[in-house]
Amino acid sequence: MAKGINQKLKLLYLAKIFMEKTDEHHALTLSEITRHLNAYGVNANRKTLYLDFEELRHYGLDIVSEQYGKSVVYYLASRNFELAELKLLVDSVQAAKFITEKKIKRSDQKIRIPDQRT
Secondary structure, eight states, X not given: OOOOTTGGGHHHHHHHHHHHHOBTTBOEEHHXXXXXXXXXXXXXXXXXXXXXXXXXXXXXXXXXXXXXXXXXXXXXXOOSSOHHHHHHHHHHHHHOTTSOHHHHHHHHHHHOOOSSOO
């Protein structure tokens, strides 16, 4: 398999995919993960992905694999903040009268709470 243009960033993109696209209700198969990596210009195969998952687990990400029908799916089980906690923080900041609109928008962009997963 030829190297992708962003191959050195593979683990970072893989972590990003898990953080943005998965949770306990939204899991991905190996082929879906591979497709997402390909969109970033990263090539991957089944064997290297297993090793990458172990590296990310060693780093501290709670990547879980589960049998789902005939497939195995993967997702990020826990995070520093749960989605409901982030939404509560955003709502609190938006309700604070002493924080400017500009600072609120900047904070919202940094948190990037997804409305829908694709």
